[in-house]
Amino acid sequence: MQLNEAKSRFIEGWGTLGSAWGVSRTMAQVHALLLIAPEALSADDIMEQLQISRGNVNLNVRALMDWGIVRKELRPGERREFFSAEKDIHKVATLILKERRKRELEPLMRVLGEISHVDSSADSSQEELNAFTTMVDSIEKFAGFADRAASTLIKADENWFLSNFMKLMRP
Amino acid sequence: MQLNEAKSRFIEGWGTLGSAWGVSRTMAQVHALLLIAPEALSADDIMEQLQISRGNVNLNVRALMDWGIVRKELRPGERREFFSAEKDIHKVATLILKERRKRELEPLMRVLGEISHVDSSADSSQEELNAFTTMVDSIEKFAGFADRAASTLIKADENWFLSNFMKLMRP
DNA sequence: TTGAATTTTCAATAAAAATTGAAAATAATA
DNA sequence: TATTATTTTCAATTTTTATTGAAAATTCAA
Numbered sequence: 001m002q003l004n005e006a007k008s009r010f011i012e013g014w015g016t017l018g019s020a021w022g023v024s025r026t027m028a029q030v031h032a033l034l035l036i037a038p039e040a041l042s043a044d045d046i047m048e049q050l051q052i053s054r055g056n057v058n059l060n061v062r063a064l065m066d067w068g069i070v071r072k073e074l075r076p077g078e079r080r081e082f083f084s085a086e087k088d089i090h091k092v093a094t095l096i097l098k099e100r101r102k103r104e105l106e107p108l109m110r111v112l113g114e115i116s117h118v119d120s121s122a123d124s125s126q127e128e129l130n131a132f133t134t135m136v137d138s139i140e141k142f143a144g145f146a147d148r149a150a151s152t153l154i155k156a157d158e159n160w161f162l163s164n165f166m167k168l169m170r171p
Numbered sequence: 172m173q174l175n176e177a178k179s180r181f182i183e184g185w186g187t188l189g190s191a192w193g194v195s196r197t198m199a200q201v202h203a204l205l206l207i208a209p210e211a212l213s214a215d216d217i218m219e220q221l222q223i224s225r226g227n228v229n230l231n232v233r234a235l236m237d238w239g240i241v242r243k244e245l246r247p248g249e250r251r252e253f254f255s256a257e258k259d260i261h262k263v264a265t266l267i268l269k270e271r272r273k274r275e276l277e278p279l280m281r282v283l284g285e286i287s288h289v290d291s292s293a294d295s296s297q298e299e300l301n302a303f304t305t306m307v308d309s310i311e312k313f314a315g316f317a318d319r320a321a322s323t324l325i326k327a328d329e330n331w332f333l334s335n336f337m338k339l340m341r342p
Numbered sequence: 343t344t345g346a347a348t349t350t351t352c353a354a355t356a357a358a359a360a361t362t363g364a365a366a367a368t369a370a371t372a
Numbered sequence: 373t374a375t376t377a378t379t380t381t382c383a384a385t386t387t388t389t390a391t392t393g394a395a396a397a398t399t400c401a402a
Contacts, residue, residue: 003295003303006286010307013282020275022193024390038302043349053392058350079347079400087306089313104191111184115177124174131209132174136181138260195360214379224362229380250370250377 007036011050026052027060031069031085040073040082068095101150105143112140178207182221197223198231202240202256211244211253239266272321276314283311 011032018028029050034041041049046057061083064070069092073082086092116136120129182203189199200221205212212220217228232254235241240263244253257263287307291300 001286001289003289003300006289006307007303009282009286010303013279017275017279020193020271022191026390036303036306038296038298054349055351055393056391059391062350081349089306089309093313100191104188108184108188111180115172115180118172118174118177125209127209129174132178132181132207135207135258135260136177142260142264197360225379226363226381227361230361233380252379 010036024060026050026056027063030057030060031064034064034070034083034085035087037084040084042080042082044080046083067099097150101147105147105150109140109143109147112136112143116140181207195231197221197227198234201228201231202235205235205241205254205256206258208255211255213251213253215251217254238270268321272318276318276321280311280314280318283307283314287311 011029014032014035015025015029018031019025030046033046033049043054043057043061046052046061047054050057061070064083064085065072069086070083071086073084075082086095116133118129118133182200185203185206186196186200189202190196201217204217204220214225214228214232217223217232218225221228232241235254235256236243240257241254242257244255246253257266287304289300289304
Protein backbone atom coordinates (compact mmCIF):
# COMPACT_ATOMS: atom_id res chain seq x y z
CA MET A 1 0.00 0.00 0.00
CA GLN A 2 1.12 3.53 -0.73
CA LEU A 3 1.93 5.72 2.22
CA ASN A 4 -0.61 8.32 1.17
CA GLU A 5 -3.43 5.82 0.98
CA ALA A 6 -2.44 4.36 4.33
CA LYS A 7 -2.42 7.82 5.88
CA SER A 8 -5.89 8.60 4.56
CA ARG A 9 -7.21 5.34 5.88
CA PHE A 10 -5.71 6.00 9.29
CA ILE A 11 -7.18 9.50 9.43
CA GLU A 12 -10.57 8.21 8.36
CA GLY A 13 -10.50 5.33 10.82
CA TRP A 14 -9.45 7.51 13.72
CA GLY A 15 -12.25 9.92 12.84
CA THR A 16 -14.81 7.11 12.85
CA LEU A 17 -13.58 5.87 16.21
CA GLY A 18 -13.85 9.40 17.54
CA SER A 19 -17.49 9.72 16.49
CA ALA A 20 -18.36 6.55 18.34
CA TRP A 21 -16.85 8.01 21.50
CA GLY A 22 -18.56 11.36 21.35
CA VAL A 23 -15.65 13.26 19.78
CA SER A 24 -16.35 15.18 16.61
CA ARG A 25 -15.01 13.48 13.53
CA THR A 26 -12.98 16.47 12.44
CA MET A 27 -11.34 16.84 15.84
CA ALA A 28 -10.30 13.20 15.74
CA GLN A 29 -9.00 13.62 12.20
CA VAL A 30 -6.90 16.63 13.11
CA HIS A 31 -5.52 14.56 15.96
CA ALA A 32 -4.79 11.65 13.60
CA LEU A 33 -3.02 13.93 11.15
CA LEU A 34 -0.80 15.34 13.89
CA LEU A 35 -0.12 11.90 15.35
CA ILE A 36 1.51 10.65 12.16
CA ALA A 37 3.18 13.89 11.15
CA PRO A 38 6.96 13.74 11.62
CA GLU A 39 7.00 17.46 12.37
CA ALA A 40 4.65 20.04 13.79
CA LEU A 41 2.11 21.39 11.29
CA SER A 42 0.81 24.89 10.69
CA ALA A 43 -2.87 25.78 10.43
CA ASP A 44 -2.41 26.02 6.66
CA ASP A 45 -0.93 22.52 6.51
CA ILE A 46 -3.96 21.13 8.34
CA MET A 47 -6.41 23.13 6.20
CA GLU A 48 -4.84 21.78 3.06
CA GLN A 49 -4.48 18.17 4.11
CA LEU A 50 -7.98 17.80 5.56
CA GLN A 51 -9.68 20.30 3.25
CA ILE A 52 -11.29 22.27 6.03
CA SER A 53 -11.55 25.97 6.78
CA ARG A 54 -9.22 28.03 8.91
CA GLY A 55 -11.87 28.62 11.56
CA ASN A 56 -12.50 24.92 11.81
CA VAL A 57 -8.80 24.17 12.24
CA ASN A 58 -8.53 26.79 14.93
CA LEU A 59 -11.54 25.45 16.81
CA ASN A 60 -10.32 21.87 16.74
CA VAL A 61 -6.67 22.39 17.59
CA ARG A 62 -7.76 24.44 20.55
CA ALA A 63 -10.09 21.70 21.69
CA LEU A 64 -7.24 19.19 21.36
CA MET A 65 -5.03 21.48 23.42
CA ASP A 66 -7.76 21.59 26.08
CA TRP A 67 -7.54 17.82 26.24
CA GLY A 68 -3.79 18.20 26.70
CA ILE A 69 -2.92 15.95 23.78
CA VAL A 70 -1.73 18.60 21.33
CA ARG A 71 0.60 21.50 21.95
CA LYS A 72 1.55 24.68 20.24
CA GLU A 73 5.10 24.91 19.04
CA LEU A 74 6.73 28.23 18.37
CA ARG A 75 9.68 28.51 16.07
CA PRO A 76 12.20 31.31 16.34
CA GLY A 77 11.89 33.69 13.43
CA GLU A 78 8.48 32.25 12.44
CA ARG A 79 5.35 34.14 13.23
CA ARG A 80 3.03 31.25 12.46
CA GLU A 81 2.11 28.71 15.08
CA PHE A 82 2.78 25.03 14.65
CA PHE A 83 0.98 22.17 16.33
CA SER A 84 2.21 18.77 17.38
CA ALA A 85 0.52 15.85 19.08
CA GLU A 86 1.73 13.90 22.09
CA LYS A 87 3.26 10.82 20.49
CA ASP A 88 3.42 8.52 23.49
CA ILE A 89 0.14 6.69 23.09
CA HIS A 90 0.09 5.66 26.74
CA LYS A 91 0.31 9.29 27.77
CA VAL A 92 -2.45 10.13 25.30
CA ALA A 93 -4.70 7.50 26.84
CA THR A 94 -3.92 8.76 30.34
CA LEU A 95 -4.64 12.37 29.44
CA ILE A 96 -7.94 11.46 27.81
CA LEU A 97 -8.90 9.30 30.77
CA LYS A 98 -8.11 12.14 33.14
CA GLU A 99 -10.16 14.63 31.21
CA ARG A 100 -13.15 12.35 30.75
CA ARG A 101 -13.14 11.57 34.43
CA LYS A 102 -13.28 15.26 35.19
CA ARG A 103 -15.91 16.04 32.58
CA GLU A 104 -18.21 13.05 32.96
CA LEU A 105 -17.64 10.97 36.04
CA GLU A 106 -17.52 13.90 38.42
CA PRO A 107 -20.78 15.49 37.23
CA LEU A 108 -22.48 12.09 37.34
CA MET A 109 -21.34 11.46 40.89
CA ARG A 110 -22.58 14.88 41.92
CA VAL A 111 -26.04 14.23 40.47
CA LEU A 112 -26.19 10.79 42.06
CA GLY A 113 -25.26 12.26 45.42
CA GLU A 114 -27.94 14.90 45.14
CA ILE A 115 -30.74 12.55 44.19
CA SER A 116 -29.87 9.74 46.58
CA HIS A 117 -31.89 11.30 49.41
CA VAL A 118 -35.54 11.15 48.51
CA ASP A 119 -38.48 11.92 50.79
CA SER A 120 -40.31 8.72 51.57
CA SER A 121 -43.48 10.80 51.77
CA ALA A 122 -46.64 11.08 49.82
CA ASP A 123 -47.91 9.92 46.52
CA SER A 124 -45.25 7.51 45.31
CA SER A 125 -45.46 3.83 46.10
CA GLN A 126 -42.93 2.09 48.27
CA GLU A 127 -42.08 -0.17 45.38
CA GLU A 128 -41.25 2.77 43.13
CA LEU A 129 -39.15 4.44 45.76
CA ASN A 130 -37.28 1.26 46.46
CA ALA A 131 -36.51 0.53 42.81
CA PHE A 132 -35.18 4.05 42.45
CA THR A 133 -32.93 4.18 45.50
CA THR A 134 -31.59 0.67 44.93
CA MET A 135 -30.56 1.57 41.39
CA VAL A 136 -29.09 4.94 42.32
CA ASP A 137 -27.08 3.36 45.11
CA SER A 138 -25.69 0.63 42.93
CA ILE A 139 -24.74 3.06 40.17
CA GLU A 140 -23.12 5.27 42.80
CA LYS A 141 -21.05 2.34 44.02
CA PHE A 142 -20.06 1.40 40.53
CA ALA A 143 -19.17 4.98 39.63
CA GLY A 144 -17.08 5.20 42.77
CA PHE A 145 -15.21 2.12 41.73
CA ALA A 146 -14.67 3.45 38.21
CA ASP A 147 -13.45 6.70 39.71
CA ARG A 148 -10.89 4.99 41.91
CA ALA A 149 -9.78 2.85 39.00
CA ALA A 150 -9.33 5.94 36.85
CA SER A 151 -7.41 7.78 39.58
CA THR A 152 -5.08 4.87 40.04
CA LEU A 153 -4.36 4.60 36.36
CA ILE A 154 -3.83 8.33 36.09
CA LYS A 155 -1.37 8.40 38.96
CA ALA A 156 0.41 5.32 37.81
CA ASP A 157 3.46 5.66 35.62
CA GLU A 158 4.00 3.60 32.55
CA ASN A 159 6.10 0.98 34.26
CA TRP A 160 3.51 0.33 36.87
CA PHE A 161 0.88 0.18 34.22
CA LEU A 162 2.73 -2.32 32.12
CA SER A 163 4.15 -4.54 34.78
CA ASN A 164 1.10 -4.82 37.01
CA PHE A 165 -1.78 -4.32 34.73
CA MET A 166 -0.67 -6.46 31.85
CA LYS A 167 0.32 -9.23 34.19
CA LEU A 168 -3.19 -9.17 35.56
CA MET A 169 -4.81 -8.98 32.20
CA ARG A 170 -2.92 -11.74 30.43
CA PRO A 171 -4.88 -14.94 31.07
CA MET B 172 -36.28 15.89 47.34
CA GLN B 173 -39.46 14.49 45.82
CA LEU B 174 -39.19 11.16 44.04
CA ASN B 175 -40.48 12.62 40.81
CA GLU B 176 -37.92 15.35 40.73
CA ALA B 177 -35.17 12.88 41.56
CA LYS B 178 -36.31 10.61 38.74
CA SER B 179 -36.28 13.44 36.22
CA ARG B 180 -32.81 14.44 37.30
CA PHE B 181 -31.57 10.89 36.97
CA ILE B 182 -33.06 10.53 33.50
CA GLU B 183 -31.60 13.84 32.42
CA GLY B 184 -28.18 13.06 33.88
CA TRP B 185 -28.04 9.62 32.31
CA GLY B 186 -28.99 11.19 28.98
CA THR B 187 -26.19 13.73 29.24
CA LEU B 188 -23.68 11.03 30.08
CA GLY B 189 -24.88 9.06 27.08
CA SER B 190 -24.30 11.98 24.70
CA ALA B 191 -20.73 12.28 25.88
CA TRP B 192 -20.15 8.62 25.07
CA GLY B 193 -21.67 8.65 21.61
CA VAL B 194 -25.06 7.29 22.61
CA SER B 195 -28.08 9.31 21.60
CA ARG B 196 -29.62 11.21 24.48
CA THR B 197 -33.06 9.70 24.00
CA MET B 198 -31.70 6.17 23.95
CA ALA B 199 -29.92 6.79 27.22
CA GLN B 200 -33.06 8.33 28.70
CA VAL B 201 -35.20 5.36 27.75
CA HIS B 202 -32.57 3.20 29.39
CA ALA B 203 -32.60 5.36 32.52
CA LEU B 204 -36.38 5.20 32.71
CA LEU B 205 -36.34 1.42 32.51
CA LEU B 206 -33.48 1.14 34.99
CA ILE B 207 -35.48 2.77 37.76
CA ALA B 208 -38.88 1.31 36.87
CA PRO B 209 -39.99 -1.34 39.36
CA GLU B 210 -41.85 -3.15 36.57
CA ALA B 211 -41.56 -3.53 32.83
CA LEU B 212 -43.02 -0.63 30.82
CA SER B 213 -45.08 -0.57 27.65
CA ALA B 214 -44.34 1.62 24.65
CA ASP B 215 -47.17 3.89 25.75
CA ASP B 216 -45.70 4.25 29.23
CA ILE B 217 -42.39 5.33 27.73
CA MET B 218 -44.06 7.70 25.26
CA GLU B 219 -45.95 9.35 28.05
CA GLN B 220 -43.15 9.62 30.56
CA LEU B 221 -40.53 10.92 28.15
CA GLN B 222 -42.94 12.78 25.85
CA ILE B 223 -41.65 11.19 22.67
CA SER B 224 -43.35 9.58 19.70
CA ARG B 225 -44.17 5.93 19.25
CA GLY B 226 -41.69 5.55 16.40
CA ASN B 227 -38.96 7.02 18.52
CA VAL B 228 -39.71 4.63 21.39
CA ASN B 229 -39.67 1.68 19.04
CA LEU B 230 -36.35 2.71 17.52
CA ASN B 231 -34.67 3.19 20.85
CA VAL B 232 -35.90 0.12 22.70
CA ARG B 233 -34.76 -1.97 19.78
CA ALA B 234 -31.34 -0.36 19.87
CA LEU B 235 -31.17 -1.08 23.61
CA MET B 236 -32.11 -4.69 22.94
CA ASP B 237 -29.29 -4.88 20.37
CA TRP B 238 -26.93 -3.86 23.13
CA GLY B 239 -28.38 -6.66 25.23
CA ILE B 240 -29.26 -4.39 28.14
CA VAL B 241 -33.03 -4.31 27.69
CA ARG B 242 -35.38 -7.19 27.03
CA LYS B 243 -38.90 -7.67 25.84
CA GLU B 244 -41.29 -9.14 28.35
CA LEU B 245 -44.48 -10.83 27.26
CA ARG B 246 -47.37 -11.17 29.64
CA PRO B 247 -49.96 -13.90 29.30
CA GLY B 248 -53.26 -12.47 28.17
CA GLU B 249 -51.67 -9.15 27.18
CA ARG B 250 -51.13 -8.35 23.57
CA ARG B 251 -48.85 -5.40 24.22
CA GLU B 252 -45.11 -5.77 24.70
CA PHE B 253 -43.36 -4.65 27.85
CA PHE B 254 -39.72 -3.73 28.25
CA SER B 255 -37.38 -4.08 31.18
CA ALA B 256 -33.74 -3.23 31.69
CA GLU B 257 -31.01 -5.43 33.11
CA LYS B 258 -30.75 -4.21 36.69
CA ASP B 259 -27.37 -5.62 37.66
CA ILE B 260 -25.17 -2.66 36.87
CA HIS B 261 -22.07 -4.81 36.63
CA LYS B 262 -23.73 -6.90 33.96
CA VAL B 263 -24.80 -3.75 32.17
CA ALA B 264 -21.21 -2.51 32.14
CA THR B 265 -19.98 -5.89 30.88
CA LEU B 266 -22.55 -6.06 28.09
CA ILE B 267 -21.72 -2.54 26.95
CA LEU B 268 -18.01 -3.28 27.06
CA LYS B 269 -18.53 -6.40 25.00
CA GLU B 270 -20.55 -4.61 22.39
CA ARG B 271 -18.22 -1.64 22.12
CA ARG B 272 -15.29 -3.96 21.74
CA LYS B 273 -17.02 -5.65 18.85
CA ARG B 274 -18.19 -2.45 17.23
CA GLU B 275 -15.15 -0.26 17.69
CA LEU B 276 -12.01 -2.07 18.75
CA GLU B 277 -12.30 -4.82 16.17
CA PRO B 278 -12.78 -2.49 13.18
CA LEU B 279 -9.89 -0.34 14.40
CA MET B 280 -7.58 -3.33 14.71
CA ARG B 281 -8.53 -4.44 11.23
CA VAL B 282 -7.68 -1.05 9.74
CA LEU B 283 -4.41 -0.89 11.66
CA GLY B 284 -3.47 -4.33 10.39
CA GLU B 285 -4.21 -3.35 6.83
CA ILE B 286 -2.23 -0.15 6.84
CA SER B 287 0.75 -1.42 8.77
CA HIS B 288 2.47 -2.66 5.63
CA VAL B 289 3.44 0.31 3.52
CA ASP B 290 5.65 0.29 0.43
CA SER B 291 8.90 1.98 1.25
CA SER B 292 9.06 3.11 -2.38
CA ALA B 293 8.79 6.36 -4.21
CA ASP B 294 7.86 9.88 -3.36
CA SER B 295 7.51 9.89 0.42
CA SER B 296 10.43 10.70 2.65
CA GLN B 297 11.96 8.18 5.00
CA GLU B 298 11.09 10.44 7.89
CA GLU B 299 7.43 10.49 6.95
CA LEU B 300 7.27 6.76 6.52
CA ASN B 301 8.98 6.18 9.81
CA ALA B 302 6.70 8.49 11.77
CA PHE B 303 3.71 6.73 10.28
CA THR B 304 4.74 3.15 10.91
CA THR B 305 6.02 3.91 14.40
CA MET B 306 2.68 5.45 15.36
CA VAL B 307 0.59 2.73 13.75
CA ASP B 308 2.63 0.05 15.48
CA SER B 309 2.32 1.64 18.87
CA ILE B 310 -1.41 2.15 18.51
CA GLU B 311 -1.71 -1.46 17.39
CA LYS B 312 0.10 -2.61 20.51
CA PHE B 313 -2.05 -0.46 22.71
CA ALA B 314 -5.26 -1.59 21.03
CA GLY B 315 -4.12 -5.18 21.47
CA PHE B 316 -3.66 -4.55 25.15
CA ALA B 317 -7.06 -2.88 25.45
CA ASP B 318 -8.59 -5.79 23.60
CA ARG B 319 -7.09 -8.36 25.95
CA ALA B 320 -8.14 -6.30 28.93
CA ALA B 321 -11.69 -6.12 27.60
CA SER B 322 -11.81 -9.86 26.89
CA THR B 323 -10.63 -10.67 30.34
CA LEU B 324 -13.20 -8.46 31.96
CA ILE B 325 -15.93 -9.86 29.76
CA LYS B 326 -15.04 -13.44 30.60
CA ALA B 327 -14.60 -12.70 34.23
CA ASP B 328 -17.49 -13.22 36.56
CA GLU B 329 -18.45 -10.69 39.15
CA ASN B 330 -16.52 -12.36 41.94
CA TRP B 331 -13.32 -12.34 40.03
CA PHE B 332 -13.94 -8.75 39.10
CA LEU B 333 -14.54 -7.67 42.65
CA SER B 334 -11.92 -9.67 44.44
CA ASN B 335 -9.02 -9.12 42.08
CA PHE B 336 -9.71 -5.89 40.41
CA MET B 337 -10.81 -3.86 43.38
CA LYS B 338 -7.91 -5.15 45.43
CA LEU B 339 -5.61 -3.86 42.75
CA MET B 340 -7.38 -0.58 42.39
CA ARG B 341 -7.65 0.40 46.02
CA PRO B 342 -4.42 2.21 46.83
C1' DT C 343 3.68 53.80 16.20
C1' DT C 344 2.25 51.60 11.60
C1' DG C 345 1.28 47.85 8.81
C1' DA C 346 1.49 43.21 7.40
C1' DA C 347 0.95 38.45 8.98
C1' DT C 348 -1.60 35.61 11.64
C1' DT C 349 -5.11 34.06 14.79
C1' DT C 350 -9.66 34.33 16.73
C1' DT C 351 -14.46 35.07 16.78
C1' DC C 352 -19.07 34.48 15.44
C1' DA C 353 -23.29 35.19 12.62
C1' DA C 354 -24.81 32.81 8.73
C1' DT C 355 -25.09 28.50 6.36
C1' DA C 356 -24.74 23.71 5.56
C1' DA C 357 -24.78 19.06 6.98
C1' DA C 358 -25.98 15.48 9.99
C1' DA C 359 -28.80 13.41 13.32
C1' DA C 360 -32.97 12.84 15.66
C1' DT C 361 -37.87 12.85 15.61
C1' DT C 362 -42.46 12.63 14.08
C1' DG C 363 -46.64 10.61 12.47
C1' DA C 364 -49.27 8.22 9.62
C1' DA C 365 -49.41 4.28 6.49
C1' DA C 366 -48.12 -0.47 6.09
C1' DA C 367 -47.20 -4.70 8.20
C1' DT C 368 -47.91 -7.99 11.66
C1' DA C 369 -50.15 -10.66 15.13
C1' DA C 370 -53.97 -12.08 17.95
C1' DT C 371 -58.77 -13.03 18.54
C1' DA C 372 -63.30 -14.15 17.57
C1' DT D 373 -61.62 -15.04 7.44
C1' DA D 374 -62.38 -10.31 9.02
C1' DT D 375 -61.58 -7.26 12.70
C1' DT D 376 -58.90 -4.97 15.79
C1' DA D 377 -54.77 -4.06 18.60
C1' DT D 378 -50.17 -3.38 18.22
C1' DT D 379 -45.67 -2.83 16.17
C1' DT D 380 -42.73 -1.38 12.51
C1' DT D 381 -41.18 1.41 8.84
C1' DC D 382 -39.77 5.47 6.56
C1' DA D 383 -40.35 9.96 3.98
C1' DA D 384 -40.85 14.43 5.62
C1' DT D 385 -39.67 17.62 9.09
C1' DT D 386 -37.42 19.55 12.94
C1' DT D 387 -33.58 20.06 15.81
C1' DT D 388 -28.92 19.91 16.74
C1' DT D 389 -24.30 20.13 15.52
C1' DA D 390 -20.55 21.32 12.55
C1' DT D 391 -18.57 24.37 9.26
C1' DT D 392 -17.55 28.38 6.74
C1' DG D 393 -15.59 32.77 5.76
C1' DA D 394 -14.93 37.29 6.39
C1' DA D 395 -14.46 40.91 9.91
C1' DA D 396 -12.21 41.94 14.16
C1' DA D 397 -8.54 41.25 17.19
C1' DT D 398 -3.92 40.20 18.08
C1' DT D 399 0.94 39.89 17.46
C1' DC D 400 5.29 40.96 15.76
C1' DA D 401 8.87 43.54 13.06
C1' DA D 402 10.42 47.56 11.17
